[in-house]
Amino acid sequence: MAFERVCALSDVPESGALRVELADVDVAVVRFEGQLYALEDRCSHADVPLSEGDVEVLGGAPTIECFLHGSCFDLRTGEPTNLPATEPVDVYPVRVEGEDVLVDTEADASASAVQPSHAAGN
Secondary structure (H helix, E strand, C coil), rough: CCEEEEEHHHHHCCCCEEEEEECCCEEEEEEEEEEEEEEEEECCCCCCCCCHHHEEEEEEEEEEEEECCCCCCCCCCEEEEECCCCCCCEECCCEECCCCCCCCCCCCCCCCCCEECCCCCC
8 A cells, every 4th residue: 555645634624525636646535524535536427526516425325426417426435326427436545644634546446445534633
């Protein structure tokens, strides 16, 4: 695993997302109900940033909604929870060390659901 610092914890809004542009992929770091998640910041249906959408519970799952057509993606698995999207987005392990948020974009995104990190401090 190759965790890298992507932002400060204080940069991630409560119940919201922050877009982080890395060399190989853009990542949405999401804080929701005290948990941190990291996923590919691209809707698999419309190729627009997911970080611009709303974060909410849908069908019991924490999700982020694509602002363009309303597809929602489970923050834990990347799976779409409604149409028009049918393909998942990659999710990445995330952890917090002090004030630093670290993400591993090299992890096997096809592995089982990534466990969220607790957003300690704020």
